[in-house]
Amino acid sequence: MFNKLFGKPKAKGKDAKANVKTVATALSSMERINENLDMLEKKEQILQRKIAAELAKATEYSKAKNKRAAINCLKKKKLFEAQAEQLAAYQLRLHDQMILLEGAKATTDTVDALRSSAVAMKAIQKQTKIDDVDRTMEDISEQQDNMKQIQDALTGPVGVASDFDEDELEAELEELEGTDLDEQLHESMSNVPYAQEPIMSSPEAAVPIPAPSKRTPPEKTPVHDRSEDEELAALQKEMAL
Structure with missing residues (x-):
């Protein structure tokens, strides 16, 4: 039963033999x-039955007024009880010893497992040296550098594109962006109606604006052919009509 519970130890050499002997x-x-x-x-079970029997006899003798026989039965009961207590003490001691042996067996198994683990760790360390690890890491780093160089070579400019000056191209792009911005501003200003532009720049130049007449105003000359003063004068003339 205990062989099935604890199993058989596994070890090698003299320690294995000693361990097997200890476990056995x-x-x-x-x-x-x-x-x-x-x-x-x-x-103990037998003694308990005897104790019960003597107690029953003592009860019967007491009823029969046989005091002497009843006392003898009680004496026997006391003797059986003392033996039962002694057997209980023996059992307690054996249970205690069983617990100690089981604990010692568990300790032995634990130490044996730790010893086997230490041996395995030493074997692994012998196979894996620090120099090999450093060499492996250097190889990995070199491979990564080579791969980066290959990727840079594949993504770099080739042929005519490699002769272009990046600074010159950026300067030309800034110039184009500035020209486009000026044209956009000029177009936005030319599309604004004259009625929305301020008519006067100072209080002295203020002119009363009469109600618009039903007459059709003359056609306006193109905005691009007039100066600012001519435009203001033409607008005041139209409003006066």
């Missing part, structure tokens, strides 16, 4: 303790 001794001791516990429990 512990298992044998636990089996003997288990057998003794079974035997003591059976004896």
Whole structure:
């Protein structure tokens, strides 16, 4: 039963033999303790039945007014009770020893597992050296640098595009952007109606604006052919009509 519970130890060399012997001794001791516990429990059960029987006899003798026989039965009951208490103490001691053996077995198994783990770790460290790790990391770094150089070569300009001056191209682009902005401003100013432009620049130039007449105003000359003064004068003339 204990072999199935704890299993068989696994080790190598002299330590393995010593471990096997120790485990076998512990298992044998636990089996003997288990057998003794079974035997003591059976004896205690027998004593408990005897105690009950003597108590029943003492009760019958007491009813029959046989005091002497009743006292003898009680004495026997006391003896059986003392034996039962002694057997209970033995069982308690055996249970205590069983617990100690199980704890020692668990400790032995733990130490054996740690020892096996240490041996395996040493073997792994022997196979993996720090120089090999450094060499491997250097190879990885070199491969990454080579790959970056290859990617830069593939994405760089080729042929005629490689002769272009980036600074010159940027300057030309800024010039184009400035020209487009000026043209946009000029077009936006030319599309604004004259009625929305301020008519006077100072209070002295203020002219009363009469109600618009029903006469059709003369056609306006193109805006681009007039100066600012001519435009103001033409507008005042039209308003006066």
